[in-house]
Amino acid sequence: MLEKLKKIISGAEADYLDIRYEVKKTTTVAMAGRELKKAGSNSTDGFVVRALKDGGFSSVTVTREDDVPEAVKLVVQGASAMAGGGKTVTLADVEPVQDHVEPDLNGDPALVPLEEKIALVRKYNDIMLNQPEIANTNIAYKEVDREKFFVSSQGTAIRERVCTVSISGEVVARRDGLTQNIRASVGGANGMAALMNRDDVFLKRAELAKELLDADPVKGGTYDVVINPSLTGVFIHEAFGHFSEADIIEDNPPLREKMAMGGQIGSDVVTIIADTLIPNQVGFYKYDDEGVPVKTIPLMEKGVLTGRLHSRRTASEFNEPVTGHCVAQDHGFEPIVRMGTIYLEKGEMSRKELLKQMGDGLYLCDGKGGQTSGENFTFGAQYGYLVKNGEIQKMVRDINIMGNLFTTMKNIEAMDDHMKLSESGGCGKGQLNIKSGYGGPSVLIRSMVVGGV
Amino acid sequence: MEKLLKIAAAKGCKAEVFSTREKSLSMSKVNGAVSDVSASIQSGVSLRILKDGKLGFAYTKNLIDREELVANALASLDAGVEALYNFPDSGSISFSEDYDEAVEEMSFPEIRKNLEQIESLYGEMKEGIFQASAGCETSETRIINTSGSDLFEKSSSVYGVGSMIYPGTSSGIRNIFLGKSDAEPCVSDVKRTIDFFHSSLPEIEIGDSRMKVMFAPDSMYALTWRLGTASSAKSFYEKVSPLLNKVNEQVISPLLSLVSDPTEGRTGRRLFDDEGIKTARIPVFENGVFKAVYNNLDYASKMNTKPVGTGFRGGMWGGDRVSMSPAPSLSHATFALGGKSFEEMLAMMDRGVIIYGALGAHSGNILNGDLSIGLNPGLYVENGKVTGRVKDAMMAGNIYEMLSKAIAVENAPHYTDSMYDNPAILLDDISVVGS
Numbered sequence: 001m002l003e004k005l006k007k008i009i010s011g012a013e014a015d016y017l018d019i020r021y022e023v024k025k026t027t028t029v030a031m032a033g034r035e036l037k038k039a040g041s042n043s044t045d046g047f048v049v050r051a052l053k054d055g056g057f058s059s060v061t062v063t064r065e066d067d068v069p070e071a072v073k074l075v076v077q078g079a080s081a082m083a084g085g086g087k088t089v090t091l092a093d094v095e096p097v098q099d100h101v102e103p104d105l106n107g108d109p110a111l112v113p114l115e116e117k118i119a120l121v122r123k124y125n126d127i128m129l130n131q132p133e134i135a136n137t138n139i140a141y142k143e144v145d146r147e148k149f150f151v152s153s154q155g156t157a158i159r160e161r162v163c164t165v166s167i168s169g170e171v172v173a174r175r176d177g178l179t180q181n182i183r184a185s186v187g188g189a190n191g192m193a194a195l196m197n198r199d200d201v202f203l204k205r206a207e208l209a210k211e212l213l214d215a216d217p218v219k220g221g222t223y224d225v226v227i228n229p230s231l232t233g234v235f236i237h238e239a240f241g242h243f244s245e246a247d248i249i250e251d252n253p254p255l256r257e258k259m260a261m262g263g264q265i266g267s268d269v270v271t272i273i274a275d276t277l278i279p280n281q282v283g284f285y286k287y288d289d290e291g292v293p294v295k296t297i298p299l300m301e302k303g304v305l306t307g308r309l310h311s312r313r314t315a316s317e318f319n320e321p322v323t324g325h326c327v328a329q330d331h332g333f334e335p336i337v338r339m340g341t342i343y344l345e346k347g348e349m350s351r352k353e354l355l356k357q358m359g360d361g362l363y364l365c366d367g368k369g370g371q372t373s374g375e376n377f378t379f380g381a382q383y384g385y386l387v388k389n390g391e392i393q394k395m396v397r398d399i400n401i402m403g404n405l406f407t408t409m410k411n412i413e414a415m416d417d418h419m420k421l422s423e424s425g426g427c428g429k430g431q432l433n434i435k436s437g438y439g440g441p442s443v444l445i446r447s448m449v450v451g452g453v
Numbered sequence: 454m455e456k457l458l459k460i461a462a463a464k465g466c467k468a469e470v471f472s473t474r475e476k477s478l479s480m481s482k483v484n485g486a487v488s489d490v491s492a493s494i495q496s497g498v499s500l501r502i503l504k505d506g507k508l509g510f511a512y513t514k515n516l517i518d519r520e521e522l523v524a525n526a527l528a529s530l531d532a533g534v535e536a537l538y539n540f541p542d543s544g545s546i547s548f549s550e551d552y553d554e555a556v557e558e559m560s561f562p563e564i565r566k567n568l569e570q571i572e573s574l575y576g577e578m579k580e581g582i583f584q585a586s587a588g589c590e591t592s593e594t595r596i597i598n599t600s601g602s603d604l605f606e607k608s609s610s611v612y613g614v615g616s617m618i619y620p621g622t623s624s625g626i627r628n629i630f631l632g633k634s635d636a637e638p639c640v641s642d643v644k645r646t647i648d649f650f651h652s653s654l655p656e657i658e659i660g661d662s663r664m665k666v667m668f669a670p671d672s673m674y675a676l677t678w679r680l681g682t683a684s685s686a687k688s689f690y691e692k693v694s695p696l697l698n699k700v701n702e703q704v705i706s707p708l709l710s711l712v713s714d715p716t717e718g719r720t721g722r723r724l725f726d727d728e729g730i731k732t733a734r735i736p737v738f739e740n741g742v743f744k745a746v747y748n749n750l751d752y753a754s755k756m757n758t759k760p761v762g763t764g765f766r767g768g769m770w771g772g773d774r775v776s777m778s779p780a781p782s783l784s785h786a787t788f789a790l791g792g793k794s795f796e797e798m799l800a801m802m803d804r805g806v807i808i809y810g811a812l813g814a815h816s817g818n819i820l821n822g823d824l825s826i827g828l829n830p831g832l833y834v835e836n837g838k839v840t841g842r843v844k845d846a847m848m849a850g851n852i853y854e855m856l857s858k859a860i861a862v863e864n865a866p867h868y869t870d871s872m873y874d875n876p877a878i879l880l881d882d883i884s885v886v887g888s
Contacts, residue, residue, distance in 0.1 A: 026776070029532075032687070032691065033691055035535065036532065036533060036534050036535070037534060037778075038510065038529075038534060038778060039529055039532030039533075039534055040509070040510055040511060040525060040526070040528060040529030040532065041525060041528070041529075042511055042512050042513065042525055042776065043513065043525075044497070044512070044513055044514035044515070044776070045514060045515050046495075046514055046515070056487075056490070057490070058490040058491060058492075059490075059491045059492075060491065060492040060493065060494070061491075061492075061493045061494070061495065062493070062494045062495070063494070063495050063496050063497065063514040063515055064494075064496055064514075064515055065515070067494045070494065071492075071494065074478075074492045075492070077560065077561055078478075078480075078490040078491065078492060078561050079490065080561075081480070081487075081490060081560075081561030081562055081564075081565055082480075082487045082490045082561075085482075085486060085487030085565070086482075086485055086486030086487060087483075087486035087487055087488055114528065114532060115532075118532060135691070135692060135693050136691040136692075136693050172691075172693050172820070174692070174693055177695055178821070179693050179695065179818070179820050179821050180818065180821070181818065181820065217823075220661060220847070220849050220884055220886035221661055221886060222661075222886075222888065248623070250488075251483035251484070251486075251488055251582070251584075252582060252618070252621075252623065254620060254621035255621065255622075255623070258621070331514075332493070332495060332514075332773065334491055368816045368817075369813070369815050369816035370813060370816060371812050371813045371814075371815070371816070371827075372812075373622075373623050373624050373810065373812055373827075373829045374622045374623025374624055375622060375623070376622070376623075376624060376812060376827060376829050376845070377812070377827075378812045378813030378816065378826070378827040378847075379813065379816065380813060380816030380817060380825070397818070398817065398818060398823050398825060398849075399825075400813055400816055400817060400825035400826070400827075400847065400849070402812065402813070402827035402845060402846070402847045403845065404845050407845070449845055449846070449847055449886055449887070449888055450847075450886070451825030451826070451827075451847035451848070451849040451886055452825065452849050452884075452886070
């Protein structure tokens with residue numbers, strides 16, 4: 001395949017071309033309540049071609065091999081149409097690489113029969129449905145196995161397989177007219193082992209959903225909060241991580257100024273690392289979709305901005321080192337700057353001490369999705385507790401938080417000594433990235449705006 | 454396509470083949486400089502088979518080996534997914550009224566020209582950033598099945614977006630233009646955007662209080678998402694909808710009617726859903742009364758009712774239609790127009806916010822109707838005039854309570870990218886939490 005791809009791009013008239021061919025095998029087992037809704041395996045494939053010509057840069061995606069010649073023609077036309085339009089694109093230099101990467105799997109999902117996957121989903125689903133006041137579940141096994149072939153006109157030729165598995169979904173509790181839900185998720189990028197013997201996770205999630213029926217809606221207002229590791233991951237991903245993706249600020253001069261290297265963005269207890277190379281984590285890969293080896297990047301050290309995530313295009317634009325963070329959802333998408341695994345470094349105190357330091361406020365747990373727009377972000381917590389004098393009190397629900405990156409990062413006061421990374425990802429920055437891992441310890445943040453209901 | 458049906462039929466199955474081909478070109482500019490250029494030609498085929506009350510499902514993007522696709526569907530069938538329905542015989546339909554051949558041939562230089570026209574509408578910005586994007590799309594969908602349906606639709610669209618971004622932020626207000634052959638701009642909407650942008654430049658801290666809240670069309674999806682989830686046959690079948698036993702009951706303000714009508718729209722109208730059921734106008738909420746549960750073939754059979762043409766592939770996040778199973782979907786829902794002009798509604802706001810962007814609309818308890826969103830941006834209004842934009846503020850509530858407090862609905866529609874045309878809606882006495 002790599003030789004075929006080299007031939008496809010060899011004749012095109014451009015300063016630079018690359019092509020990615022990808023085969024994506026997906027296995028899904030989905031259940032709603034006791035009912036099996038979907039089960040099966042499928043394979044799709046497609047091509048992504050990119051060209052640089054006279055400072056113009058363009059990309060085209062196609063599915064059928066018959067359309068590849070038109071794609072090559074279109075991509076050069078697109079680059080030409082951009083050339084001379086005011087913005088000149090250059091790509092940061094990289095050394096050509098030839099490599100073949102296979103994942104280190106503890107139980108290759110491709111070798112496990114569909115029936116066994118169905119049985120596993122049924123088992124976890126039954127655990128949740130058998131709990132009192134559980135009205136429904138929506139739970140799915142998802143296996144995404146991508147085999148990528150990348151070739152560039154600068155001599156890079158890489159074949160890499162990345163495989164991700166998860167069992168995730170929601171459990172719904174209902175009493176009278178009130179419904180409450182809690183998300184459940186296990187998984188990773190190191191094979192089936194991540195999914196085995198996880199009964200306790202699903203049991204606990206069902207119990208939490210039931211407990212939420214007795215929780216009060218949180219009252220809107222400004223609170224001091226301690227967020228648990230799952231929520232810290234979402235917070236770091238949404239509030240800071242996206243802002244460290246260079247393409248987000250590339251065309252916004254005031255934001256580039258605010259995010260200048262060496263700036264004191266956070267309080268001096270905050271250290272944030274982007275480490276996609278942590279073995280077995282959901283975000284793990286070796287090369288990005290531009291054929292650049294991914295590097296571990298300290299993004300913030302003691303509150304000072306020290307790094308940024310780049311594509312070759314943005315690295316050149318910012319005159320900063322390439323990092324290998326230009327990633328596509330699959331063969332249907334051009335790659336864009338994305339986080340792999342990002343986490344906040346842990347501190348030294350216990351969670352009890354952290355709550356004590358907060359005094360009165362909220363202890364918020366587990367992410368329920370988030371969103372960012374420039375320096376503003378929101379994220380939801382699945383449940384939380386009122387805290388009085390450092391002691392956890394009644395459970396609360398319907399928690400959404402909004403904040404401003406620059407204010408909030410400076411309001412981070414302390415963190416505990418227990419860190420945890422997420423087992424599944426799912427970031428929707430224009431395209432889905434299931435390999436966005438995140439995490440951290442429990443964190444004390446002062447003065448957060450909580451929406452409530 | 455036909456060969457696939459034959460192979461599946463030879464295995465003793467009823468079958469449906471769903472296929473798509475989509476082509477798109479897009480270009481964007483930031484402050485006058487072209488920043489992104491891309492194109493996409495995507496196709497795919499999806500096969501559903503039925504046998505002995507079970508469903509098999511398989512898809513591919515590149516139909517090279519038909520036998521392999523059928524084998525994947527048969528393997529899926531063996532898993533035992535229950536399906537107590539048959540594929541419909543909707544006859545033969547070929548609909549291409551929303552298709553303009555010229556769009557298929559559009560080139561990047563033509564799109565760049567469209568971009569420049571959009572820029573000229575807004576003039577030079579002294580503060581903030583101007584972003585423009587433009588593009589074109591053509592789409593073909595064909596569904597054939599062993600019951601006799603042979604359905605084909607083809608559409609084209611040309612779009613343009615002009616966004617004015619506040620200084621030092623990524624937050625802004627925008628206009629979207631869309632048409633079958635060209636993206637004719639609404640000049641009065643553009644003028645309002647420019648006026649509002651300038652008058653909302655100051656950031657205002659509002660604290661916590663209750664006030665009037667206007668949902669601009671761009672943020673309407675936060676409401677329809679929740680109403681749609683609650684009125685879906687899936688939520689009824691699973692007995693988790695807050696609207697259970699409330700059909701024909703007044704659940705929101707009589708000023709509000711939510712209608713699903715895929716046969717209406719500027720382009721991309723659908724005469725059949727993604728399962729081949731003919732589409733129709735469905736009033737889901739009529740004058741505030743909950744009227745209809747919408748379904749797909751699966752839930753219609755489970756609930757012993759008729760399918761209503763709302764089985765679509767894709768969700769709130771869109772997605773690859775070929776790889777997704779049809780599900781009950783209100784993807785073509787819009788609020789019915791009301792009787793007030795935008796200016797009249799603005800004059801009704803003694804103190805309040807206009808929500809132009811909802812941040813985090815996906816993270817509340819959607820099924821329960823809970824909504825807690827960041828205002829991004831939220832334009833602050835005092836005595837009928839926009840005087841600034843709120844700083845770090847959220848709006849929160851339960852939509853059934855909130856929508857009972859509707860006091861006006863706009864009499865004009867505006868196109869949004871996540872929904873079809875929608876008017877603005879004004880609500881009274883809503884909780885807003887600010888910094």
